[in-house]
Amino acid sequence: MKTIMITGCSSGFGLETARYFLERDWRVLATMRMPREDLFPRSERLRVLQLDVTDAQSIRNAIEAAGPIDVLVNNAGFGAPAPFELMDMETVRALFDTNTFGTMALTQAVLPQMRARRSGVVVNITSSVTYKPLPLVGVYRAAKAAVNAFSESLASEVQQFGVRIHVVLPGSSGETRFRDTARAHLRGMEDEVYADFMRKTIARMSESTGAGTRMQDVAEAVWRVAADASSPLHIPAGADAVQWAAQAG
Ligand SMILES: NC(=O)c1ccc[n+]([C@@H]2O[C@H](COP(=O)([O-])OP(=O)(O)OC[C@H]3O[C@@H](n4cnc5c(N)ncnc54)[C@H](OP(=O)(O)O)[C@@H]3O)[C@@H](O)[C@H]2O)c1
Numbered sequence: 001m002k003t004i005m006i007t008g009c010s011s012g013f014g015l016e017t018a019r020y021f022l023e024r025d026w027r028v029l030a031t032m033r034m035p036r037e038d039l040f041p042r043s044e045r046l047r048v049l050q051l052d053v054t055d056a057q058s059i060r061n062a063i064e065a066a067g068p069i070d071v072l073v074n075n076a077g078f079g080a081p082a083p084f085e086l087m088d089m090e091t092v093r094a095l096f097d098t099n100t101f102g103t104m105a106l107t108q109a110v111l112p113q114m115r116a117r118r119s120g121v122v123v124n125i126t127s128s129v130t131y132k133p134l135p136l137v138g139v140y141r142a143a144k145a146a147v148n149a150f151s152e153s154l155a156s157e158v159q160q161f162g163v164r165i166h167v168v169l170p171g172s173s174g175e176t177r178f179r180d181t182a183r184a185h186l187r188g189m190e191d192e193v194y195a196d197f198m199r200k201t202i203a204r205m206s207e208s209t210g211a212g213t214r215m216q217d218v219a220e221a222v223w224r225v226a227a228d229a230s231s232p233l234h235i236p237a238g239a240d241a242v243q244w245a246a247q248a249g
Contacts, residue, residue, distance in 0.1 A: 001045070004226065005029040005062075005069045007053050007106060008076030012176030013125060013218040015039060017073060020219035021226075022046055029066050053102025063109045068117070071226045072110045074103040075125040077144075079178065080185030081136040083194045087187060092139050099143035104150060107165075111158065118162040123222050124151050128169045128241035131248040135201050136188075148234070155233055166225045166233055171213035171240030213238025 004021050008014040009030035018030040022043055030040065031051035040046050051062040053076045063069075077099045080091050107122050114120025126144040129137055148167055155165035188194040221237035236245040 001025065001027050002070040002226075003027040003029060003066075003068060004071040004073065005031060005066055005110075006073040006075055007031050007051060007102070009048075010034065010036060010039070012178060013170065013173075013215055014073070014075040016215035017075065017219040017222050018046075020216075020223060024223070029062075029069070031062055053106060054097045056105065059105055059109055063106075068113060069110050069120070071121045071123065071222075072106060073123045073125065073222055074106050074147075076102055077125065078185070079137060079140040079182040080187075081140070081182055082185075082187035083136060083191070083198070084138050086191060086194065087139060091185065091187075095139050095143045096146070099140065100146045100150075103147050107154070111163065114163045115158065115161040120163045121226055122151075122154075122163070122165050123225050124165070124167050125218070126151075126167050126169050128171045128236055128238070128244045130169065131244040134205070136198070152233060164225075164229065164231075166231060166235060168218060168221045168225065169234060169236045169241055169245070170218050171236070171238035171242075171244065173213040173215065173218075173238065175215045211239045213241055217241075 004026050006014050006018050009018045010032040018028050019040065022028045022040065022045060027045045029047050029049055031049045033050070033052045035048045035050050037048050049062045049065055050058060052058045080095055103124050110120065110122065124147050126147045129141050130145045130148055151165050151167045158165065188198045217238040221235050225231045225235060236242045
């Protein structure tokens with residue numbers, strides 16, 4: 001029986017992916033900042049572990065408790081839209097701490113065991129926003145694009161040990177808590193210079209969302225990557241993500 005560890009399982013793509021693998025007889029290590037067993041059906045194959053990806057001790061504890069991991073999914077993340085000029089550096093650093101450095105830290109923590117077993121898969125959830133230079137999300141894009149670049153180089157570094165690295169790029173999803181969190185971090189709506197630009201940009205973005213990405217699209221993409229060793233490095237997940245990827249060439 002194979003084991004998958006997923007970060008950010010309290011909601012959204014992480015929770016859906018954990019449930020998806022649980023239903024398919026995998027052993028699931030569902031990690032989150034505030035552990036909640038009640039989100040899942042009871043199962044002997046499930047363990048809920050505390051894990052804050054920005055906390056080195058929390059990472060050490062979770063990896064130690066986890067044992068062998070076949071697939072790691074670095075999913076924890078958030079967005080904080082704002083005109084860059086109005087963004088405080090604390091938020092800039094927080095976006096990188098969670099979306100970028102958290103992913104790198106977890107990956108570094110599992111690589112030794114995967115290398116030793118000559119087998120393992122790391123799936124990094126980034127974003128299809130990295131395909132498009134949209135305004136207001138520059139720092140979030142940069143944090144996710146850094147993970148894309150990191151993953152591409154790492155893939156060719158660890159292939160020799162039988163370890164695969166993949167990037168799943170979801171499109172825009174209204175099914176998760178992502179938009180609520182982004183709204184809570186939103187800056188600039190009252191700013192005398194940027195308010196009008198903000199309103200127009202947000203209206204344009206909402207109109208162009210289209211069918212969007214379902215949580216299931218992400219769970220299925222991770223499932224395909226886990227099962228198929230010939231999966232491509234980059235996998236857009238969701239109808240909008242597939243379209244953006246095609247447009248980006
Ligand atoms: N929804 C979209 O439109 C979209 C599009 C492209 C990519 N993504 C990416 O998909 C991933 C999942 O997002 P989602 O849409 O499912 O949103 P979500 O429902 O808000 O889930 C985000 C998860 O990340 C967790 N998290 C945040 N900071 C963390 C930390 N320091 N340590 C551990 N966990 C942390 C949250 O936990 P708490 O409950 O503790 O906050 C939550 O479980 C993110 O990386 C996001 O950037 C989302």
